[in-house]
Amino acid sequence: MGLESGSIRNDRQAILRGVYEDNLRTIRKLGPELPGRQASDGASSRGLSSVRQRLRSIGWVLGVVLALVGVSFQAMGIGRFFDESGVSAARATQLAPLPTDSLFRAQPTPTGWPDSLLGDPSVARLYGLQFQTIVIDPGHGGVDPGAIGQGGLKEKDITLDVARRLKARLERYSGYRILLTRDDDVKLTLRERIRFANEQRADLFLSIHFNSIPIDTLAPIETYYYGPGSDAKAKRLAQRENANSGYTLAEFNELTQQLGLELKIQESKELAVSIQKGLYRNMRRINENVSDWGAKSGDFMVLLGVQAPSVLAEIASISNPAQEAQLNTAEHRERLAMFLEEGIVSYLRQHATDNVSIDHATEEEE
Amino acid sequence: MSNDILYVGIDLGTSRSVVSASNGQRKWVESYVGWPKDFVARKMLGKPILFGAEALENRMSLNLVRPLESGVIREGTSRDAEAVRELIHHLIELAEPEDDQAVYAAVGVPAEALKINKLAIRDAVKEYADSLMVVSEPFAVSYGLGVLNNAMVIDIGAGTVDFCVMHGTMPGEEDQRTLSTAGDYIDRHLIELLNEKYPNAKFSETLVRKYKEQYGFVGRSAGRVVVKVPVGAKFIDHDITDELEHACERILPPIVETTIDLISRYDPEFQEAVRDHIYLAGGGSQIRGIADELTLALREYGSFKVTPVEDPLFAGADGALALAQDMPEEYWEEM
Numbered sequence: 001m002g003l004e005s006g007s008i009r010n011d012r013q014a015i016l017r018g019v020y021e022d023n024l025r026t027i028r029k030l031g032p033e034l035p036g037r038q039a040s041d042g043a044s045s046r047g048l049s050s051v052r053q054r055l056r057s058i059g060w061v062l063g064v065v066l067a068l069v070g071v072s073f074q075a076m077g078i079g080r081f082f083d084e085s086g087v088s089a090a091r092a093t094q095l096a097p098l099p100t101d102s103l104f105r106a107q108p109t110p111t112g113w114p115d116s117l118l119g120d121p122s123v124a125r126l127y128g129l130q131f132q133t134i135v136i137d138p139g140h141g142g143v144d145p146g147a148i149g150q151g152g153l154k155e156k157d158i159t160l161d162v163a164r165r166l167k168a169r170l171e172r173y174s175g176y177r178i179l180l181t182r183d184d185d186v187k188l189t190l191r192e193r194i195r196f197a198n199e200q201r202a203d204l205f206l207s208i209h210f211n212s213i214p215i216d217t218l219a220p221i222e223t224y225y226y227g228p229g230s231d232a233k234a235k236r237l238a239q240r241e242n243a244n245s246g247y248t249l250a251e252f253n254e255l256t257q258q259l260g261l262e263l264k265i266q267e268s269k270e271l272a273v274s275i276q277k278g279l280y281r282n283m284r285r286i287n288e289n290v291s292d293w294g295a296k297s298g299d300f301m302v303l304l305g306v307q308a309p310s311v312l313a314e315i316a317s318i319s320n321p322a323q324e325a326q327l328n329t330a331e332h333r334e335r336l337a338m339f340l341e342e343g344i345v346s347y348l349r350q351h352a353t354d355n356v357s358i359d360h361a362t363e364e365e366e
Numbered sequence: 367m368s369n370d371i372l373y374v375g376i377d378l379g380t381s382r383s384v385v386s387a388s389n390g391q392r393k394w395v396e397s398y399v400g401w402p403k404d405f406v407a408r409k410m411l412g413k414p415i416l417f418g419a420e421a422l423e424n425r426m427s428l429n430l431v432r433p434l435e436s437g438v439i440r441e442g443t444s445r446d447a448e449a450v451r452e453l454i455h456h457l458i459e460l461a462e463p464e465d466d467q468a469v470y471a472a473v474g475v476p477a478e479a480l481k482i483n484k485l486a487i488r489d490a491v492k493e494y495a496d497s498l499m500v501v502s503e504p505f506a507v508s509y510g511l512g513v514l515n516n517a518m519v520i521d522i523g524a525g526t527v528d529f530c531v532m533h534g535t536m537p538g539e540e541d542q543r544t545l546s547t548a549g550d551y552i553d554r555h556l557i558e559l560l561n562e563k564y565p566n567a568k569f570s571e572t573l574v575r576k577y578k579e580q581y582g583f584v585g586r587s588a589g590r591v592v593v594k595v596p597v598g599a600k601f602i603d604h605d606i607t608d609e610l611e612h613a614c615e616r617i618l619p620p621i622v623e624t625t626i627d628l629i630s631r632y633d634p635e636f637q638e639a640v641r642d643h644i645y646l647a648g649g650g651s652q653i654r655g656i657a658d659e660l661t662l663a664l665r666e667y668g669s670f671k672v673t674p675v676e677d678p679l680f681a682g683a684d685g686a687l688a689l690a691q692d693m694p695e696e697y698w699e700e701m
Contacts, residue, residue, distance in 0.1 A: 011514040011534040012692065018536020019689065020697040023499050168535055183533065186635050 010161060010330045014168050021172050133177045134170060134344070135202040137302065138163035139209040139312075142187025147212030149324035156185065158327050159208045162315070165337035166208075170344065194305035204271065205310035206340070207302055210327070212319040219320045220293040221283060223276040223313045225268035226304050227297025267309035269295065271347050275313050278343030279336075283316070286335070287323070290316075315340065372463040374471040374495070375687025376454065377503060377680075378487075380434045381524030381549060381649055383453055384683040387461035388691060394679060395419075395456065399449035400428030417456050422572070434476060435525060435550075451490040458494045470698050471495040472690035474506035474682045477528040478544045497698045501689065503682045504530035505537055507647040510685020511675065516639035518629065520621060520672075521682070522650025524549035527621060529628055533636065543628055547620045549650050552578055556606075556613035564604055567595045577606060578653075584614045585655035585662075614653050622663045642671040651678045 138159035140146030146155025163180055170178045179200055181193045188196075197205050211220055272295035280292045295311075303310045315336055317323050326332040373388035384394040395418035402408035407427035421428060433449035454473070463469050471494075475487055491498050501509075504521040508514065508530060515534040520527060529543040553574050560569045573595075581591045591610055594601040625644070629637050646657050651674045664670035675681045 008514065014535050015509065015514060016689070016693055016697065019499055019501055020693065022501075022536065164535060182633075184633060184635050186633065 013330065014164065018168060025174070132175070133179065133200055133202050134204045134206070135179045135181060135197045135200060136163045136166055137181040137193050137197070137205065137207040139207055141182050141185055144187050147210060147318045149318040150216070150321050151324050151328070153318060153324050153328055155210045155212070155318055158210060158318070158333060160185065162333050162336050162340070163208050165334055166340050169337055169341045190302050190305070193302055197306045197308065202306060202308040204344070205306045205308050206275070206344070207310070207312040209312060209314050210316055210318040211314040213317065216319045216321060218291060219287065219289050219317045219323050220291040221276065221279050221315060222293035223272040223279070223295045223311055224298035224300055224303065225265065225272040225295065225311050226300060227265055264309055268303065268311055270350070271309050272311040274347035274350070275311060275340060275343030278346060279313065279315055279339045282339045282342070313340070370466070370468060372461065372467045372469050373687060373690040374458060374461050374469055375506070375683045375685065375690055376457050376471060376473045377506065377682030377686060378434065378450070378453070378473055378475045379503070379523055379682070380432070380476060380526070382679065383457055384680055385457040385461050386680060386683040386687040388687065389462065391461045392680060392683070393457070393460040395460070396422060397434060397453060398422055398430055398432055399452050400425065400430040403427055403429055415452055417453065447486055447490060450487065451493065454491045455494045468496040469494065470497045470690055472499045472501060472506070472686040472693070474501050474503040474686045476523060476526050476544070477502040477504065477530070477542050478526055499690065499693065501686065502528060502530060502542060504528045504542070504647065506685035506689065507645070507675065507681045508532045508685065509689045510681055511645060513643060513645065516636065517643040517645065518625070518640050519645045519647055520625065521648040522548060522617070522646065523648045527617065527650070529624055531628060531632070531640065543624050545620050545624060547617050549578070552582070552613045552617060555616055556609060559609040559613060560606060563609060564595070566597045567602070567604060569595065577610065578614070579649070581610060582614050583611060583654035584618065584659045587611065588654065617650070618659060618663055621660065625664065626667050641669060644670060644672045646672060646674045647678050647681050649678065651675065
């Protein structure tokens with residue numbers, strides 16, 4: 001009952017915020033834009049030529065890389081970026097101001113991130129590939145409740161609620177399609193989720209889940225991208241989330257062959273790092289007991305099948321009674337959506353910023 | 367709630383405009399604005415501008431404007447923009463704000479106007495409101511009814527029929543549709559039919575609109591509709607029952623088609639949930655038998671329940687007021 005009335009209240013709040021943001025866009029005549037969505041102008045033309053020069057200067061090494069990943073681009077449905085935008089180096093644009101919530105004050109970046117996750121710029125970033133469609137996947141649903149907290153809170157309900165909130169938040173940025181794999185309490189197989197994301201030509205995919213672990217005092221946050229399970233826990237979790245995926249072994253093998261490993265894993269890893277950072281550092285301010293279990297690889301079928309860079313985030317622990325109590329409040333679920341938004345925006349901003357730095361470097365060379 | 371602020375909900379309609387305010391004022395006016403044609407008219411009328419029924423009564427002496435004809439402010443006609451401005455001003459005055467009260471207004475407009483004239487409407491209102499939100503009329507109705515999820519509102523206005531599907535978030539363009547086969551379309555068709563049947567009688571638009579509002583029906587007739595109309599200088603009885611029914615029925619097929627087309631774009635589970643929660647609002651919802659006929663026509667596609675809202679005249683303004691009052695203060699500050 002509490003959740004039902006909370007759901008109506010959430011709808012109302014989401015709608016009021018939507019009205020406000022719609023009117024704000026009218027006042028400003030156009031909405032805020034995420035980095036990388038700037039229309040072509042002088043700067044982006046400069047970016048184009050500078051990237052080309054950059055490409056020439058990099059020489060045959062990049063040629064080899066291109067040859068290797070070109071097939072992967074096509075298979076992943078990302079090749080169209082070349083058709084539509086060339087190798088546009090988009091400028092960083094003004095982001096919509098995040099709420100003035102104290103939670104969003106600048107935080108020091110947590111230390112201890114594996115160097116391997118913060119390595120060279122990815123291929124997509126190097127070529128200024130852009131993101132247009134973001135698919136958010138609320139985990140579980142319908143007859144599959146997911147994990148259930150001690151107080152009875154169901155994972156399927158809060159994944160959907162946070163996903164809707166995140167969608168509403170991301171829709172403030174013009175030029176992006178933000179889609180949900182499900183917008184109601186329905187069960188979708190992993191196959192259906194994957195098919196939806198691929199049919200919609202997702203450029204970025206985020207699956208939202210909540211952790212449930214035997215030690216209920218723990219409150220870990222972790223974000224996965226596709227790859228061999230990094231530890232036994234990751235393998236167990238993947239096994240649980242992959243249950244009834246609807247894929248045969250042959251199809252699984254086909255998927256692994258189609259996977260543009262280099263590009264997709266690199267991009268997914270960076271997205272996972274950005275989301276994990278945003279979640280952990282902000283959650284830490286609310287609850288000092290949260291643990292950072294990091295951004296890591298896992299054998300999640302949903303991450304394998306989606307052709308776009310994709311991550312699965314376990315954004316809080318439903319098995320922790322204190323966290324479950326927090327998750328029962330709309331305010332906290334809104335915060336989680338806000339933290340996820342920050343992670344996604346930060347990842348996209350990083351792309352644009354890198355492209356700008358390429359511009360400057362080339363101008364100096366000229 | 368602070369008394370320093372007067373919250374105002376306005377339904378800016380093609381045919382009627384309505385205001386509901388947090389001080390309890392609820393008023394409506396026909397959406398006509400008239401300026402005296404010349405000095406003589408100005409002196410006779412004693413006012414620089416007239417609104418609603420008063421403007422209609424004195425239409426011979428006025429340059430009369432119905433600013434949201436066809437659901438939008440016509441482009442390039444500054445008179446229409448000015449009329450919207452004056453109409454809003456008039457509605458806010460009808461709400462009787464105190465001198466030191468700030469006015470926070472939520473204005474519902476036809477969906478098409480929201481799409482096309484959003485900035486123009488904001489400009490028209492900003493002089494008279496300290497803070498302003500503009501929304502579509504069917505959305506304001508939904509909000510007022512509290513049907514925020516699993517529901518559809520069909521607002522049958524004079525200029526347009528607006529559809530809005532509510533699914534728990536702010537409806538986007540894909541959740542809304544607009545048809546131009548609305549109340550005015552019925553009037554035009556009714557005039558044609560009556561002129562054809564009674565070539566010697568004089569049927570004006572105003573007269574025909576009055577017949578529609580008074581006697582309009584679809585489905586089973588409650589009896590013959592006989593009206594007195596001048597032929598030459600003599601008032602003669604005319605039976606307009608069949609013509610009235612035919613004219614009113616004309617708007618049903620596009621409404622059914624659009625309802626099905628819009629609903630079919632959603633998940634089957636959502637479609638199922640929406641079927642029983644279709645609400646009819648706007649003046650057109652008062653056409654006798656329309657909800658039942660729509661339910662009947664939709665039966666071909668399964669079981670539907672179409673319900674007319676209780677107070678169609680004020681549903682939009684009341685909804686806009688509810689939205690204004692629920693809106694967090696910090697949101698208003700930036701508007």
